[in-house]
Amino acid sequence: MARMAEEYARCAPTSAAVQKRALRVLVDGVSNALRWVEPFPPRIARARGAWVEDEDGNRILDFWQGHYANVLGHNPSVVTEALAQAFAGGFGLQTGFVDRAQVAAAEILCRRTGAERVRFTTSGALATMNAVLLARAFTGRDYVLKVGGGWHGGQPWALKGVAFKNGFDHADSRGLPPTVVDHVVLTRFNDPDHLHDTFRRYGDRLAAFIVEPVIGAGGMMPATRAYLHAARELTRKHGALLILDEVITGFRFRAGNVGATYGVSPDLTTFGKAIGGGMPVAAVAGRADVLAQCGRGGTVKFEGGTYAGHPAAMLAAKTMLAHLVAHEDEIYPRLERLSALLRRTVTEAFAGEGIPVRFAGDRNADLPNNSLHMLLFPYEEGRALDTPDEVLDPNVCDHELGERVFRLAMLLENVHTVHGLGATTAAHTADDVAFLGEACRRAARRIKPFL
Numbered sequence: 363m364a365r366m367a368e369e370y371a372r373c374a375p376t377s378a379a380v381q382k383r384a385l386r387v388l389v390d391g392v393s394n395a396l397r398w399v400e401p402f403p404p405r406i407a408r409a410r411g412a413w414v415e416d417e418d419g420n421r422i423l424d425f426w427q428g429h430y431a432n433v434l435g436h437n438p439s440v441v442t443e444a445l446a447q448a449f450a451g452g453f454g455l456q457t458g459f460v461d462r463a464q465v466a467a468a469e470i471l472c473r474r475t476g477a478e479r480v481r482f483t484t485s486g487a488l489a490t491m492n493a494v495l496l497a498r499a500f501t502g503r504d505y506v507l508k509v510g511g512g513w514h515g516g517q518p519w520a521l522k523g524v525a526f527k528n529g530f531d532h533a534d535s536r537g538l539p540p541t542v543v544d545h546v547v548l549t550r551f552n553d554p555d556h557l558h559d560t561f562r563r564y565g566d567r568l569a570a571f572i573v574e575p576v577i578g579a580g581g582m583m584p585a586t587r588a589y590l591h592a593a594r595e596l597t598r599k600h601g602a603l604l605i606l607d608e609v610i611t612g613f614r615f616r617a618g619n620v621g622a623t624y625g626v627s628p629d630l631t632t633f634g635k636a637i638g639g640g641m642p643v644a645a646v647a648g649r650a651d652v653l654a655q656c657g658r659g660g661t662v663k664f665e666g667g668t669y670a671g672h673p674a675a676m677l678a679a680k681t682m683l684a685h686l687v688a689h690e691d692e693i694y695p696r697l698e699r700l701s702a703l704l705r706r707t708v709t710e711a712f713a714g715e716g717i718p719v720r721f722a723g724d725r726n727a728d729l730p731n732n733s734l735h736m737l738l739f740p741y742e743e744g745r746a747l748d749t750p751d752e753v754l755d756p757n758v759c760d761h762e763l764g765e766r767v768f769r770l771a772m773l774l775e776n777v778h779t780v781h782g783l784g785a786t787t788a789a790h791t792a793d794d795v796a797f798l799g800e801a802c803r804r805a806a807r808r809i810k811p812f813l
């Protein structure tokens with residue numbers, strides 16, 4: 363790591379210098395822990411499509427793609443041109459009024475996801491927090507069920523059972539109200555038996571089950587069909603709401619929600635990332651009677667926020683959503699093809715150098731050709747890697763290698779990866795995947811002598 367860090371510092375002197383300045387004023391020099399890169403992050407000057415360029419002129423092939431938000435890659439012209447035109451015409455920054463862009467965005471969301479009502483906010487965490495608030499108020503119950511390894515943003519009901527520390531049964535942050543921590547119950551992803559047991563024990567106290575149909579930080583693994591259907595059945599039977607957290611998956615697998623792909627109709631869905639077209643937009647969408655609680659005269663204070671429904675953000679959202687719908691038949695099959703090619707290419711590159719790798723959830727056939735990729739270095743061949751409990755356990759996979767060593771080795775090859783690898787976008791090409799394969803081969807050769 364020390365040798366690679368020195369080499370990287372020689373390639374990126376400007377980023378190194380900016381990081382020194384940043385450390386004097388920003389916590390760790392960044393505003394989001396995931397953007398801290400060891401030994402320092404590249405400072406990006408421009409980004410287009412699959413590539414970003416740092417202040418030292420290094421062109422980097424990016425698989426992080428704005429926290430998986432960029433389904434079309436960085437700065438797609440369809441959005442930037444709409445924004446440039448709007449700004450030139452005197453529309454874009456906050457007004458505190460409403461405009462027609464957010465109506466159009468909400469119409470697309472409702473039409474493509476089966477939601478009856480939408481309320482926009484500015485981050486996925488606020489969306490999931492308010493979805494929980496709505497569910498607790500609607501049911502008059504206190505408890506919230508979530509998956510061990512599930513990430514729903516930095517909000518009180520989501521900061522339990524995220525990181526693996528000999529299991530998930532712990533709070534992930536200090537400073538939380540103890541009653542909130544006590545009221546969050548954990549279950550195992552993709553384990554319908556455990557779900558049945560949990561509902562048997564807590565069913566009459568649960569306000570909601572919040573779950574990602576493809577678990578993100580917990581391993582980029584799709585839920586099985588049987589699991590999501592069990593979730594729908596059990597929540598309905600016990601009078602709890604089903605909240606599908608589609609902050610990552612919404613409009614990434616189709617021009618709509620992925621719940622529909624599974625044939626599951628939740629009470630509420632949270633959206634974020636892709637729906638903003640690169641702007642900070644998130645939403646709670648779903649049943650009109652549940653969302654009515656935050657309407658005029660309602661009792662739930664889900665206000666959205668000062669910048670909720672921000673004009674430029676809503677214009678970007680509307681433009682992106684309309685584009686994804688209009689080009690659905692082209693964009694999503696392309697994403698699937700590239701994703702399958704990427705997995706084959708990376709696996710073969712490492713195998714060729716004698717390092718066995720796997721992708722988390724690679725045996726799941728319910729949602730094939732997943733465009734979200736967590737590359738793993740398992741200790742044992744043939745092991746099941748289908749739940750966060752398996753994937754995030756440091757005794758099962760070498761995370762030091764996957765998250766630290768591989769990441770820096772890849773950065774030296776001008777490839778940016780996070781959480782094992784990242785996301786394919788419609789902007790990536792077969793040539794980009796070949797570039798990634800070559801980078802993996804060289805990184806593997808660099809790493810191999812130290813394994």
Ligand SMILES: Cc1ncc(COP(=O)(O)O)c(C=O)c1O
Nearest residue numbers: 485486487513514515578609610
């Ligand atoms: C599934 C899921 N839900 C919620 C969030 C929180 O979104 P945000 O970071 O916009 O607050 C994230 C963020 O990564 C996420 O992956």
